[in-house]
Amino acid sequence: MSINSALNAGVSGLIANSAALATISDNIANSNTVGYKTVDTEFGDIVTNSNLYGDYDAGGVLASTRQLVTAQGNLQQTASNTDLAISGQGMFVTTSVPDPSVTDSRNFTRAGSFTLNNTGYLENASGQYLQGWPVNADGTVTTDPTSLTSLQTINVGDVGGTATPTTTLSMNANLDASQTVNAAVTAGIYSPSSTSTSMAAYDADNATGTKPDFTISVPVSDSQGGQRTLQLNLLKSSTANTWDAELVASPASDVQDGSGLTDGQVATGTVTFNSDGSINMASSTLFQSGAFTTPAGSTTPTLNIGASTTPPAAGQVSWGTSLGVGAQTMAFNVDTAPGGLSQYASASVTQSVETNGTQFGNLTSVDIDDQGFVTAVYDNGVSRKIAQVAVATFQNEDGLKSVSGDNYQVSASSGTYNLKSAGSGGAGTISPSTLESSTVDLSQQFSGLIVTQEAYSASTKILTTADQMLQSLISIKQ
Template identity: 45%
Template sequence: MSLYASLYSGVSGLSAYSSALGMISDNIVNVNTIGYKETRASFTTLVTESRSTTSYSPGGVQSIPQSLISRQGLLQSSASATDLSIDGAGFFVVGETPSAVTESSSISFTRAGSFTPDEEGYLKNTAGLYLMGFPIASDGTITQNREISALQPINVSGLTGTAEASTSVTLRANLQSTQPISAQEATYTGLAGFSMADGSVTSDFQRDVTVYDSLGTAHTVTIAALKSSTANEWHVELFVDPAAEVSTVAPLHNGQIATGTLAFNSDGTIDLSNTSAALLNPVGVTWTTSGSNGALADPSTLTFDFGTDGTGDGFTQFDSLSTLISSSVDGAVFGNVTGVSIGEDGVVTALFDNGLTREVAQLPVAVFQNPDGLTRRQGNSYTVSDQSGEFALQIAGTGGAGFVAPSTLEASTVDLSKEFTELITTQRAFSASTKIITTADEMLSELNNIKR
């Protein structure tokens, strides 16, 4: 009977608009929640099938929540370097505990990037979720497979006091082409008593660079050059001063780690094909002491870069004063962590009190085929669902992923004016549904009064 169907139709309206009121309420109270995504109530009809063209059977209405997770919120500036947002598609990967990821069920995804260090140095947001990333090794390498098993919580405090041994020395210098040939060059052999390392031969050019061993102790490596009587060639010695800091093997002596000749082309650029292999190949260094306590460091392997063959980006031989233009040495001893910086590519860099920096991790950006299908979780985070599809961990700015925006926070997508308007219309619709019920009730009462 249509009266009863109308009664149930009104009840469905009460249920639908009550549910809609709950969604609006959540939106309003989360207007200031970082990274919150609005949920909208979509209404659809409930139809009771009827093949009759002369009668109608009411069905009602139901409300279906529509999550607008993919909608971008306004990015607001922040004073904290660890406040993060994503400019574009994607989510930060977070874990519930500060431990390595073992399976995908132990992670979730969020746009709420208000991360701060906890008492152990782990970065976590206001919901207590820990930021996850791929660790960067001391040599700068990072995992290429981007599997979840490689994810680890971001923690930079553990780097305090660590050291990184030097492996590469890059040099740029000029050796004066018109340098007079020293009389000592005639007896120079590079061996003991006839070398620049022991002082028996005076060098035409000499400069020092500082390298570090595995314990972080600084050592001085001297680059000494003597012009050869052979055209476009220079004798070069690499030695450690003081010599007692390294163990040398004959015929090397007095701290020497490599000797040979450096050759140049007629245009003043370096000629690597005629340069001694001993200078170009990695040099093994065995340290005999590291620091005043006599601790021994691991042996080092140093590579000296004298430039690219036939170019002027390294050592040159022009008619200007011999000088060291620049030098670059990797490795260092790291002090206390004083801060963290994060780039648009998601690379996390630790800043130390001695002015050094080190890249420690890279944040992946998780992307989905249908982010609006994600399942909501406590703490403004999401997990994978059948509707969302599987995720892919991308480097920021690649594969459809947005860029990481440091020192910003993504505001809630809630529009208060719109929500209050929806609140009014929902309230009116709810009141109208109650009128349906009371009217149907009055009509049923009239039917009961027919038989008295």
């Protein structure tokens, strides 16, 4: 009986040390794998029901493995903005499909070698897609610590070229107070209310129409990123401190004329100044009619240009259907008050015209900060926050179930997840342009390899010795 138990103990030693060899082999093979966690083999003796003062039956040894998930690997800088590492506790949340359903599994990993794939998703070397909370239109993030379905696969490509329309316009220009009144105005040939002689109809080649005394060119962007130009044409009036004015699109075909407008006119009226040279907005009819409205309690007029799909109402205009199809309604503030437009006895000159809004842009880079905010940067100067990377923490990370690709899943030993933003509630911070190295210590693994080999050889010696004893027993009978 004791010889048989010795044989069994020797066999268990072979099995246990084979398991140890397997884990050591995995560790050595993954010594350069990003985010890999060392697996240890632990041995425990198998106790039989041996009597205290009687025969002893060898139970042998049982091997079990333990993955040290909480061990932090060294953080190494990289040249890629989308390489990520977590400094401290926590795991990235990933999925194996870009658009997961409720029933699709979510994985957890420290392997942060993410890159943009050809559809704009952040995908790591194991084919896992990074999850995060989407950024709302107002720049806030709605987090949920217990719901994986509140996360979305981060896709920079969904944002597109991020064209933004003009919403503010600021003009700074001086009109020469000593400008002589045009002969056509003096003779009454020109009248701002007569569209047939409007300044927009001026033709320099044929010398028809009335040439404006001064023009201010204003670049604007529509909602589709289309670049358009508006011109403020000004003609000195015979009325003191008053200039006839019209705002026109250039070219005129950019807009559909509303009632009472022609030749690309957006609005017509006058710009009036006080005796000290400052603009008198209340008396400047250009900004009080047509496409302009002034919100209650504000001195800044708002220019409204309808969408191409909306027929222009009386006194209104819309973008032309042939250009910028789909362009949405524009409404932008026109800042001309004090210091904007002036009338002094010096040459008419435009000091500055400033507008916001951008044309269609192409993605140039993706930036990720230590709080996990993913920002898309475009070649038109626009940068936009897309999402915030979620960090999952567990009561016992070492209890997570290991699956392929340096991924883990929830188990009874790990406890449930808790989703947090980086650096909050005990979650580690995110280090961009950084990768976490494997926690494998090669010197320790090679020394363990020698010990395991010797232990395996010793177990085989148990079997040969027990076999010799059995042979001796059999020879007695013979």
